[in-house]
Amino acid sequence: MKILKFPFINILLVGLFLMQINIPIHAEAEGLPSYVKWGRIAMTKAQEKYPNSEVTDYLHVGKEDKKGTSVEKFKLIVKNDQKEIGVFVNLTFDTRTERLLSVDMEETKP
Structure with missing residues (x-):
């Protein structure tokens, strides 16, 4: 069995490596416009109303x-x-809680 002389350094290096991997993913998520979340909900609600579409x-x-x-x-x-x-x-x-209160849909020309 090999005994590591500097386990703290190995743990630190692995931790820094993992942090570098996670930072870009996290930054991308924060960089999305706020309407993206609501756009996904709008598409889901439309697919509920028009199920075979x-x-x-x-x-x-x-x-x-x-x-x-x-x-x-x-x-x-x-x-x-x-x-x-x-x-x-x-x-x-609701602006403060972001709880969905209502969904209104109206058909129009494409």
Whole structure:
């Protein structure tokens, strides 16, 4: 059995190596715009309403801040059986807790 003379240095080097791996992943996650989370929710809600469809495109229209709530607005393109429709999706949420309060959808031209 080989006894390591400097185990602390080995642990430190391994720890530093692992930190270097994790930093870029963490930085990328923080660098994403806040609407990305809401865009994923909008696509999920659209797929629930149009179950045999596919969201082929989405556009973040904007964000509206109200007193205590915010509304993230998206326009999605949903394809179902060779037919495309546009769907405006407005997600209203509590600004402080980010709890989803309501989902409003309206069909439009693609």
